[in-house]
Amino acid sequence: MTELDSQLHQKSIKQIQARSVIKLMLAMLVLGFVLGALNRPWGSIPPLGWALSPFDGLWLRPKSVFSSSSKQNKILLNGLQSQVSIQIDSDQIKHVFAENDEDLYFAQGWIHASERLWQMEFLTRAVSGRLAEVMGEKAIPIDKMFLKLGLATAAKETTDLMLQDRLVATALNAYTRGVNAFISDIDLKRLPFEYKLLGQKPEVWSVNNAGLLIKFMAFSLSGSSFDLPLSRTKATLSKSDFDELFPIKLSEPEPVISKSGSWQTLGRAPPAPLIDFKPDLTAMESHPIEKTGAHPENGSNNWAISGKRSTTGMPILSNDIHLNLTLPSLWYEIQLTSPTQNVYGISLPGAPGVILGFNEKLAWAVTNAETDVLDWFQLRFRDENKGEYLFEKDWRPVISREVNIQVKNQKSVPLTLRQTHFGPIVYEEDESPISPKIPKGLAMRWAGLEATNALKTFLLLNRASTVADCQTALENYYNPAQNFLCADNSNSIALWHMGRFPMRWQGQGRTISDGTSKQYEWNGYISRSDVPKGKNPDKGFLSSANQNPTDDSYPFYLGWWYGPPFRAMRINEILSEKRKFSPGDFIKMQMDTLSVPARMLTPVLLQSMESFAELSPVEKAALAELKKWDFHFSENSVAATVFHSWYRETERNIWSKYLPDPVTHFYPRAWTTIQLIIKKPNSKWFDDPTTKNVREVFSDIAKINFRKAIQEIISTFKTHDVRKWTWSEFHPNEFDHIGKIPGLGSGLISTAGVDWTILANQGKHGPVWKQVVALGKKPRAWGVYPGGQSGDPTSPNYDNFIQAWSSGNLKELSFLSSKLEQGPRHMKSITLEKAQ
Amino acid sequence: MFFKNQSQNFLFEGFLLFSVMLSLSYFTSAADGPWWILVVPAFFYGAFREDPKISTRTGFLIVALAATGAWLLPAFYQDAWVGFRISLRISNVAHLPLRIFSYVITGFIGSLVATLGWIIGKNVREIVKPYLTEAPLRVNRRGD
DSSP: OOHHHHHHHHHHHHHHHHHHHHHHHHHHHHHHHHHHHHTSOBTTBOOHHHHTOTTTSTTSOOOOTTSTTOOOOEEEETTOSSOEEEEEETTOOEEEEESSHHHHHHHHHHHHHHHHHHHHHHHHHHHTTOSHHHHOGGGHHHHHHHHHHTHHHHHHHHHHHHTTSHHHHHHHHHHHHHHHHHHHTOOGGGOOHHHHHHTOOOOOOOTTHHHHHHHHHHHHHHOOOOHHHHHHHHHHSOHHHHHHHSOSSOOOSOOSBOOTTOOOOOOOOOOOOSSOOOOOOTTOOOOOOOOOSSOTTOEEEEEEEOGGGBTTSSOEEEEEEEEEOEESOSOEEEEEEETTEEEEEEEOTTSOSOSEEEESSEEEEEEEOOOOOEEEEEOOBSSTTOOEEEETTEEEEOEEEEEEEOOTTSOOEEEEEEEOSSOEEOSOTTSOOSSTTSOSSEEEEEGGGSOOOHHHHHHHHHHOOSHHHHHHHHTTOOSSOEEEEEEETTSOEEEEEESOOBOOOTTTTSSOEETTOGGGSOOSBOOGGGSOEEESOTTSEEEESSOOSBOTTOSSOOOSOOOOSHHHHHHHHHHTSSSOBOHHHHHHHTTOOBOHHHHHHHHHHHHHHTTOOOOOHHHHHHHHHHHTOOSBOOTTOHHHHHHHHHHHHHHHHHHHTTSSOTTTSOOOOHHHHHHHHHHOTTOGGGSOTTOTTOOOOHHHHHHHHHHHHHHHHHHHHTOSOGGGOOHHHHSOEEOEETTOOTTSSOOEEOOOOOTTSSSOOBTTEEEEEEEEEEOSSSOEEEEEOSSOSOOOTTSTTSSTTHHHHHHTOOEEOOOOSSTTOOOTTEEEEEEEEEOO | OOSSSHHHHHHHHHHHHHHHHHHHHHHHHHTTOOTTTTHHHHHHHHHHOOOTTSOHHHHHHHHHHHHHHHHHHHHHHHHHHTTTHHHHHHHHHTTOSSTHHHHHHHHHHHHHHHHHHHHHHHHHHHHHHHHHHOOOOOOOTTOO
8 A cells, every 4th residue: 555545544443433522512412401401300201211121111011910921829927916818809909817916907008009009109199288298280270179178187187086996096007107118118110090190109198098098979969059159149139039949858758767747856956146247259259260169969779678578588789889980990999807796888999998898797888968067257457468357256266277288390389378367268269279169268067087996886887796786886976977878797787967957947057157157056965865867667668868857857067069859759650569679679670860950851841842843854853762661760861862862951951041150059959959950840040131031941942952952962963863862872870990090991882771760870970889788597699880990091991890880780689697708709829937 | 135036135134134123122122222213223234234235225224124023923923802992092083094004104114214224224334334444555666
């Protein structure tokens, strides 16, 4: 090679090197940028590089010792006293056999944590106002609401009270140790999906968390209040109109307990004040905010028949409880056995014991009592500092406390909590409540904030043998008030409308109360012996469906907002048939879709339409469907779609003439509306005040509303083919994720029923546990809940029960007598043993 | 290399690289190491594997496919075990139209970091090679 060649070669190498250096630097820059971008969270999106790594992130699932593929059959745990055996079914139901109660609850805590840890932590965070710590700023309004409601403080007081009780303290402490035994051993690479998505790690479980969960249930079931919308309605209508549409005593059929005057009590409600308080509503303008918080229709059905009405000769009990439909389900199915108890049913992850279910001798069921135990008080402040408020003739101080809401990736947000002797001032006048039903600037008195030992009731029910034991267990039960139904294998059935009910004058607390007057305070509580109850009635059955608990003769005031009577009417109609019932009859009855309002109103509607000549082909076809309808809201029913739309349109049309907005004002109860239509079709309420020379009657507006309803259905289905207007397509169910994380719920589920039928499916609300128990020498039971035992959204056991639930296929529950017995779905056994 | 057919050799090479990436990722993860460990074998492949028969495009493809496979295979295995529910949930949460996109994005991230590592390795080789491989020049001053 010549020197020139050499020089050229060197130059060429240098050029290549220079280009390579540039490419190298560029590549390193890009790699640095890519790694930086993939290693940090973007808002609610976790670091993508880690999240999608199949060795670390979302692809890596929790390992479960409960799965059939796991070879691990013995688990050593610190905290156990002796061995615990767990039989596991193919659908992941755990049958737990322990040699003492402490180990039993320890094992239950460990199992709950294994399957539902994120759910447990999420709910307790929500109630204690700590969601924004893990979910960011979007959770701040929810945290604010719960902190202002004062649930965290109430939960602590409740836990402190429960820990004074030996039975409850043993259970709670053992349960807590069990949960923490799981957490201490957890593989952080295999956390549940939600933890990874949110970049969260499990916290140590506190014994106080059980109190938080009890307050969560209290809020869900008794945290609704309609004082503000009803106050607006009262201010809008004349006194006579208001009294006509909103009577204090609901004269509705089929109350839970009807005594027709023979109440064995000398007590009476105190007298009402002579002057009716008119609250100042000017500061509480309406908000077009979506409703949140406790679902006003959280309720249920329960019924039981005595042995003389059953094919088995022993009582049969049925319960289906209605709450928000979520995945995972709020409930966890389990059997718990120790020397003191053998109980099966649904448990609440986060708390020990079985909440609803049965044991060898007794079954119990609940429906929400819907009693009004939440009142709002308008305060008169001394000055604009609002540091003192007038009560009678005294100026009382408002106690203020500052807290901070911790927010993920941001500075904490300060919050002032203000307290009066009634309770907290939940929202100040310059704040925006998360729900339009929560008034601003008012103090709240709510029975749900009182310390209670509700857990003791359920722990005693787990061990109870007779209806008398049931009554003893209920002595500890205050809130949320429930209609407790018990049946035992001594052939007794009994029902109690049980809770702690404030002693108030008739109608007190329906609207906003005067916070300056002691006449509006609660005068103690109704005596426990005076609560409505019934036992072994001649008719041979007892039932409840959230309706009015008593008839007009009951001497005390319990409230005014109850579920409509339609489900109760249908239940009692069936149970009043002159025949005996089998468990299969009750399973079928839980799926009953006959609508009493539809049966009452459809003939009226059809009659109204007879004179309506100018019907379009689609309207004629819709009417033809109604004419042949059997009033069942079945999946394929077209008439159900037509009727439902027509009724909703009619209800809105009638009341919107007088009351501007169903969210900000309270519309009359459905029973009131329906009675007006049937009994007073010429009532003034059907008249349109804007048409001066015309006095409309019901049949006039029925036609108009029918036409509007048809138009609404067409715009929903985008077709004039009425055959496609099936009820299940119009009104499907849907399950949200329990933490409202998009993508982790279900899709739309086709179902039958509506909130007024026994099968009470209503969008994102419906039966979350169904059970039928036939008592006898050994009980037989059937049950299902919509969801699955696993809280892991990627598990086959996350939502595997939904199909059976939607079809009403309750499985026979394997109630084992000993750890040596194996049920028909037995899959494997594991033991928990004391670590040396 | 081992096969007469060049394509077979490339495939085998890719398989070896895939195996290294898979094993290294698995053991690194067990030791709480970084998720992007794929960069390392890709870097070394770029730095030390020189074969005139392997064009830049072929080399890029070998690395990209090896890395994609190293991530997709364990993802698929875990997903198949639960009836492909993991990919479904990832696609739901990420608002992807089909669950296959969960795999697409996963594979893309793995191959992206690996190919960047390979590019870096390749360019390091280009810079350093002249100092390591070049024989001293013999200069004929008479121009022969």
